[in-house]
Amino acid sequence: MESQDLKKAGLKATLPRIKILQIMEESEHRHMSAEDVYKALLDSNEQVGLATVYRVLTQFEAAGLVIRHHFDSGHSVFELDRGSHHDHMVCLKTGRVIEFKDDEIERIQREIAARHGYIIEDHSLVLYVKPRED
Amino acid sequence: MESQDLKKAGLKATLPRIKILQIMEESEHRHMSAEDVYKALLDSNEQVGLATVYRVLTQFEAAGLVIRHHFDSGHSVFELDRGSHHDHMVCLKTGRVIEFKDDEIERIQREIAARHGYIIEDHSLVLYVKPRED
DNA sequence: ATGCCTGCAAAGCTTTTGCAGATGC
DNA sequence: GCATCTGCAAAAGCTTTGCAGGCAT
Numbered sequence: 378m379e380s381q382d383l384k385k386a387g388l389k390a391t392l393p394r395i396k397i398l399q400i401m402e403e404s405e406h407r408h409m410s411a412e413d414v415y416k417a418l419l420d421s422n423e424q425v426g427l428a429t430v431y432r433v434l435t436q437f438e439a440a441g442l443v444i445r446h447h448f449d450s451g452h453s454v455f456e457l458d459r460g461s462h463h464d465h466m467v468c469l470k471t472g473r474v475i476e477f478k479d480d481e482i483e484r485i486q487r488e489i490a491a492r493h494g495y496i497i498e499d500h501s502l503v504l505y506v507k508p509r510e511d
Numbered sequence: 512m513e514s515q516d517l518k519k520a521g522l523k524a525t526l527p528r529i530k531i532l533q534i535m536e537e538s539e540h541r542h543m544s545a546e547d548v549y550k551a552l553l554d555s556n557e558q559v560g561l562a563t564v565y566r567v568l569t570q571f572e573a574a575g576l577v578i579r580h581h582f583d584s585g586h587s588v589f590e591l592d593r594g595s596h597h598d599h600m601v602c603l604k605t606g607r608v609i610e611f612k613d614d615e616i617e618r619i620q621r622e623i624a625a626r627h628g629y630i631i632e633d634h635s636l637v638l639y640v641k642p643r644e645d
Numbered sequence: 646a647t648g649c650c651t652g653c654a655a656a657g658c659t660t661t662t663g664c665a666g667a668t669g670c
Numbered sequence: 671g672c673a674t675c676t677g678c679a680a681a682a683g684c685t686t687t688g689c690a691g692g693c694a695t
Contacts, residue, residue, distance in 0.1 A: 426652045
C-alpha cells in the first residue's frame with residue numbers, strides 16, 4: 378500500500394502523492410522526467426498540476442523514495458529508489474536506459490577517492506553507447 | 512597563438528572568441544560556467560555579451576575545443592579539451608574539482624558495454640566526495 | 646480545527662534566438 | 671563587399687514560489 382510508504386517517509390498520504398507513486402511503480406520506464414509523470418497522470422484522468430508533480434518529486438527525493446538523475450540533457454529524470462544502487466548506460470540511438478553495477482569499479486572508485494584524502498558520498502557513472510552492429 | 516587554433520577549428524578569429532579562449536587558458540579554474548566566463552571577461556574590461564559567450568562556447572564544443580559537463584547542478588560547466596580524457600571528483604564541501612583517470616575502470620566499462628552489445632561513445636563519471644577528516 | 650497540501654499563475658534561472666548593425670577576410 | 675558574427679532584448683525551456691483555498695488527520 379502506497380500510503381504506508383508515504384507515512385513512513387513522513388509525508389501525508391494525499392491523492393497526488395499516492396498517484397505519483399503508483400505511476401512510477403507501474404510505468405514501464407523506470408526513469409521519468411517530471412513532464413513524463415505529469416503526462417502519465419493526465420492519461421490516467423488524474424487532475425494534478427505540474428507544479429505539484431515537481432514539488433512531490435522533490436519531496437520524494439528528500440525522503441529517499443526517488444533518485445534524481447541529470448544525465449546530459451539539462452533536465453531532471455527521476456527513478457524510484459528500490460534500494461539497490463546501480464549505474465546507467467544510455468543508448469544514443471534509441472534512448473533506452475540500461476542499468477548495471479560492477480563491484481570492481483566501485484572498489485576502485487573508493488580507492489581513488491581515498492588516495493586523494495576523500496570519502497565518496499555519491500557518484501554518477503553514465504555510459505553513452507551505441508549498438509555494436511551500426 | 513589562439514587565432515591559429517580557431518582557424519584550424521574552422522572558426523573566424525574574432526575578438527570575442529579569442530578572448531574567451533584566453534580566459535579559459537589562463538584561468539586557475541579549469542571548469543567554468545558560461546556565467547564564470549562572462550564575469551571573467553567583464554573583469555578584463557572586455558565588452559562581450561552573455562549570449563555571445565553561450566554561442567561561442569557551444570561552437571567550441573562542436574569544434575572539439577571544449578568539453579561540456581553537467582555535473583549535478585542544472586547548469587553547464589565547460590573545460591578546455593587538452594586532449595587527455597579524465598574523470599572528475601567534486602568536493603561537496605569546497606566545490607573543488609579534481610581530475611583523475613583509471614585505465615582499469617575504463618577497461619571494465621568497455622567490457623560491460625560489450626556484454627550488452629554496445630560500444631561506448633562517451634561516458635561521464637563523477638564522484639561526489641567529502642574530505643576524510645570531517 | 647488546524648496545519649499541511651494543492652492549483653494556478655507568476656517569477657526565476659539558464660540557455661537560445663531574431664534581428665539590425667558591426668567585423669573579419 | 672559579403673558572409674559571418676555580435677549585442678541587445680525578447681523568448682523559450684525547465685523548475686520554483688506566493689498565495690488563497692482544500693484536504694488529511
